[in-house]
Amino acid sequence: MVPGLLRNVFHMYESIDRVLKHYGGTVEVKGPWFAGMDFIITSDPMNVHHILSKNFFNYEKGSEIREILEPLGDGIINSDSDWWTFQRKTMHSIVKNSNFELFVEKVVRGKVVDGLIPFLDHISKLEIEVDLQEVFKRFTFDNSCLMVLGLDPVSLSVDFPKCKHAKAFDEIEEATIYRHILPKWCWKFQRWLQLGQEKKLRKAAWETFDGFLYQCISSKREELSR
Structure with a gap:
């Protein structure tokens, strides 16, 4: 499995998609013996729901994963048990709030109108070649900062700073x-x-x-x- 992924490193997602389809949506990956990289990939919605929601307490990340993800802090991605439950409930109450939905729509629409469209118009007129992945990465970063921090870093702009x-x-x-x-x-x-x-x-x-x-x-x- 791993050698196959390495051979397809430049179109990794397409390769993983083909493998998942071949094995019915779930596959076990056996990594190199020295790396401790054995893991399971699943795209089955029922499996995802079972692991992340219905029976989450049976799938604790553990101290080793928390150490690996140390730079991400103690947020919901890196938490377990009661602390995860508390953060999930808090986040759920925010996300499901109608005011939050309106806020997200306002932020994203504003960034599209004031950032993305002017940038695309600019490069189109000048016939400049750009990396669209980088463009939308900046678009996502600006939106995330606006929604979480209330500050726009303006990484997506005409001058592409x-x-x-x-x-x-x-x-x-x-x-x-x-x-x-x-x-x-x-x-x-x-x-x-x-x-x-x-x-x-x-x-x-x-x-x-x-x-x-x-x-x-x-x-x-x-x-x-x-």
Whole structure:
């Protein structure tokens, strides 16, 4: 399985989709013996509901996964048991609120009108070639920041600026994937020596992105105190 994925690394999602269809929606992946990468992939809605909702308490992430996902903090992605239940109920009450739905619609519509459409018009007129994945990644990042932090980093604009915060978030994601792939002793050794992805992670998570979050919190507090 793993060699097949590596051969199709540049069209990974299509490859996984073919494998899942072949095996009826659920497949067990056996990774290299030294990496501890055995896992199960499922696209069956009933399985997803069973694992993430109906019987979630039977599928605890455990301390090892929490250590791997340490940069993501103690949010719902990285929590178990009662703490997960509390966060899920809190998030559910927010998401199901009609005011939140209106807020999301307003934010996304505003970013489409003021960000995405002007940008696409600009590159169309100049006949510039762009990476659409990068465009929509910035679109998503701006929307997420607006909804969660109340601040627009304006990473998607006509001048297509370098956005160190968005890049830092990408590096955090990449580093956590590496932690999944590499043996535990290997990435911990890299963290100790501050090499490779662990060095990038430290700069991205603990310096760049944390600084960005503190800046957003400080700005919001100042705004509310006026």
